[in-house]
Amino acid sequence: MATSSSSCEIEQLQKGCYYEWMSVQATHIVDLKEVLTSHRSKDDHKLEEVVGKIVNDFQKYTEKRSELSRRSCSSYFAPSWNSSLENGLLWMGGCRPSSFIRVIYSLFGSQAETQLSQYLLKVDENVEENHGGSMSDLNATQLVKINELHMNVIEKEDKITKKSANLQEDVADMPIAIAAYATDLVDGDVLVEDALDKHEEGMAVLMTEADKLRFETLRKIVEVVTPVQAAEFLLAGKRLHISLHEWGRVREERRFGCARTDAAAATGGAGTEESKRSATC
Known part of the structure; x- marks a missing residue:
């Protein structure tokens, strides 16, 4: 198992990987808005x-996460x-990969409702032509x-969730449970360390x-829909x-006064500014 010092170093690498990805996403948003605005059918x-570049960037991100998780995984399940x-x-x-598809359903319903409203109000049909x-x-x-x-993604999610549940149940198994019962403080027990590792x-x-399921879901969605979609x-x-x-971040700052500025520093403010705009879109 990694020492506390090396664990901190690994967590910093994981944190840096995350904020680098957030910065890349902010750039992706600008690129997507530009290409949609200038698009001709x-x-x-x-x-x-x-779209291809964005899919490739996501694959690289998941691969980097996988590499870092092999060195220390716990931080990813409750990231600081x-x-x-x-x-x-x-x-x-x-x-959840299935949430990608929920986004599609939401967009489909929202845009269909808007088009219906425009039709009923006899709005110029060329408004959405571009x-x-x-x-x-x-x-x-x-x-x-x-x-x-x-349906396929939900089935695969359930299988992964069940595997996770089995691993969580194993924590209450030998030798961890016996060691915890037998001593007030579990420290340096080789069997326990091996079990936790x-x-x-x-x-x-x-x-x-x-992560592979997340990437595959994204890739398959892009294959089904048109480039504009x-x-x-x-x-x-x-x-x-x-x-x-x-x-x-804003809710925690409002409730607890614990402002977090590391995201803005890591992304040069691009992600924060874009997210503020996105909140009103």
Whole structure:
């Protein structure tokens, strides 16, 4: 098991990895907004290029997380760099892959409702013309594939959750339970240390499995939808992530007076400013 000093160093690396990713996401948001604004339905090349880069960046991020989790995994399940709000929403060190699909359903419903309102109010049909192929235009074939993916992802999530539950139950097994009962302070017991190391290794394996599912879900969604729809989905997801981080920070600052400035410092303020804008979008 890592010493307290090396554990602190590893946690700092994990924290730096997270804030680097937040900064990258802020850049992604700017790129997505720009490419959606300038998009013309006859030319999807630029959209595909931006979407492809974002998918590749997410894969690199999950791979880096996996590498760091093998050195020490516990921090990812209650990150010190997150607010309590964010940690309360975590599943296996991140968001649920099925939540990606819930974002699609939300966008689909919201945009369909907006288009219906415009139709009833006889608003000029050209208002949304530059966003042809948006999420409200999901066809029956796409919806069937997304629904099938949703069910498949939920099934895989449940399997990972059950594995996690089994690992948690193992903590109450030998030799940990006996050692805890027999002594007031458990310190330096080789058997206990080995058992805890094994538990953490198991959690690292599960988190890597969860990250792979997150990436595969994202990749498959992008394959099903059009380039415009993929860009809209990615923009919504990234805004949600950054906004939740900011909302959680603001709530803790308001409730407890514990302002967190490390995120702004790590991202050069880009993520914070974008999240403030996102909160009003």
